[in-house]
Amino acid sequence: MEPVPASPAAGGGTDGASLGTRFRVFPQPPYVPGYEKPEVVWLSLPPGRITAGPADRRMYVANPVEPKVPYFFPELPPYAGRLRPPAEPGPDGHFDYLEPGTDGFLDAHVYACVRRVLDICEGYVGREIPWYFEPTVDRLEIVPRIPEWDNAQSGFGYLELGESDRADRRSCYGLNFDAIAHEVGHLVLLGEIGLPEDGEGGPDFLAYHEAVADFLSLLGLLHFDTALDRLLRRTRGNLLLENELDRFAETSNERQIRTFSNSLRLGDVSREVHDRSRPFGGALFDSLIEVHQALLYDRGLSDIDPRRFSDLRRQMEPSLIERALADDAAAYEFRHFAVKAALAEARDIVGEALVRSWPRLDPYDLDFATAAEAFLVAVDRGRGRPFAPQIEDCFGWRGIFEPT
Numbered sequence: 001m002e003p004v005p006a007s008p009a010a011g012g013g014t015d016g017a018s019l020g021t022r023f024r025v026f027p028q029p030p031y032v033p034g035y036e037k038p039e040v041v042w043l044s045l046p047p048g049r050i051t052a053g054p055a056d057r058r059m060y061v062a063n064p065v066e067p068k069v070p071y072f073f074p075e076l077p078p079y080a081g082r083l084r085p086p087a088e089p090g091p092d093g094h095f096d097y098l099e100p101g102t103d104g105f106l107d108a109h110v111y112a113c114v115r116r117v118l119d120i121c122e123g124y125v126g127r128e129i130p131w132y133f134e135p136t137v138d139r140l141e142i143v144p145r146i147p148e149w150d151n152a153q154s155g156f157g158y159l160e161l162g163e164s165d166r167a168d169r170r171s172c173y174g175l176n177f178d179a180i181a182h183e184v185g186h187l188v189l190l191g192e193i194g195l196p197e198d199g200e201g202g203p204d205f206l207a208y209h210e211a212v213a214d215f216l217s218l219l220g221l222l223h224f225d226t227a228l229d230r231l232l233r234r235t236r237g238n239l240l241l242e243n244e245l246d247r248f249a250e251t252s253n254e255r256q257i258r259t260f261s262n263s264l265r266l267g268d269v270s271r272e273v274h275d276r277s278r279p280f281g282g283a284l285f286d287s288l289i290e291v292h293q294a295l296l297y298d299r300g301l302s303d304i305d306p307r308r309f310s311d312l313r314r315q316m317e318p319s320l321i322e323r324a325l326a327d328d329a330a331a332y333e334f335r336h337f338a339v340k341a342a343l344a345e346a347r348d349i350v351g352e353a354l355v356r357s358w359p360r361l362d363p364y365d366l367d368f369a370t371a372a373e374a375f376l377v378a379v380d381r382g383r384g385r386p387f388a389p390q391i392e393d394c395f396g397w398r399g400i401f402e403p404t
């Protein structure tokens with residue numbers, strides 16, 4: 001790479017304004033077909049505000065030399081052992097010069113995933129989201145790799161990542177956007193609604209956490225061009241099919257889609273938190289599909305008006321599904337960019353309402369019905385208003401919320 005002299009306009013701005021800082025991120029782990037190459041993303045902070053580490057005002061990467069023992073209460077960061085040399089920005093202040101597999105790439109990758117999800121959530125709420133552990137710990141410590149620890153966890157001031165020990169697919173969680181985004185989801189939600197003193201909160205506090213962490217991971221995925229293009233071209237723009245037909249969902253390459261493609265109602269699941277999170281997560285996913293499908297119909301991009309069905313998942317006529325499946329790829333291609341724009345809009349309508357619903361939640365009596373109500377209020381007060389009745393149906397159908 002040609003060195004470029006650093007200058008105040010290095011970020012691409014002309015008057016000191018910045019376009020952000022470039023990093024390269026894998027939208028899915030690189031072993032997933034179609035995602036072998038990382039994508040360039042722009043983080044919100046200008047070059048120079050992200051220093052060696054990478055590090056910024058809110059977070060820093062600490063990559064230990066010796067295998068670190070995962071944090072366990074009451075241990076707190078900062079990590080006191082020896083650290084590897086930090087990843088340095090290039091001469092232009094950007095980090096996208098780092099090649100996968102070289103020193104510093106993993107550090108930059110993990111940092112970029114965390115910062116990206118925080119950027120997205122702060123964009124939805126329109127202000128900074130504090131860490132729940134401030135001011136005891138003022139910055140998030142990110143440990144990009146703990147060898148021989150098959151886990152990822154976030155806690156009081158830290159987010160740390162192990163590596164998957166599946167012999168056929170040995171890989172760092174640090175290269176897994178999904179796993180990182182899930183952990184950031186927990187941190188962001190705690191920052192907005194707080195941590196109950198007993199650590200448990202209302203009856204569905206923990207299950208709601210899991211549903212939201214997974215859904216934020218999906219929203220994060222849908223911010224990658226690679227993911228939008230691949231998902232839409234594979235389904236010819238019809239995510240309903242991805243949702244509707246198990247044979248699509250089971251083979252979906254993106255874990256985030258597989259997680260949400262379920263038809264579970266609240267009465268179908270156990271009290272185990274991950275199990276219990278699935279109907280609510282499914283209802284959020286259905287809301288996204290409903291809004292996308294309604295936008296497509298209104299714009300003449302689809303024949304299927306989801307408002308004709310109170311339960312899109314069950315009632316859609318087989319002939320419509322077949323017709324959509326028969327749509328050939330060449331015909332879809334002429335609609336691709338319009339369909340993609342509608343998906344980005346649906347993503348932001350649902351994402352914004354979800355994040356904006358949090359200040360209405362009390363962690364001490366959080367259950368799925370009150371969480372659904374808060375979400376519906378946020379939908380109704382935001383850009384999602386025209387779709388509120390459909391979204392209410394999604395939650396009613398799941399047995400979460402009694403339709404009015």
Ligand SMILES: [Zn+2]
Nearest residue numbers: 182186210213
């Ligand atoms: Zn979790």
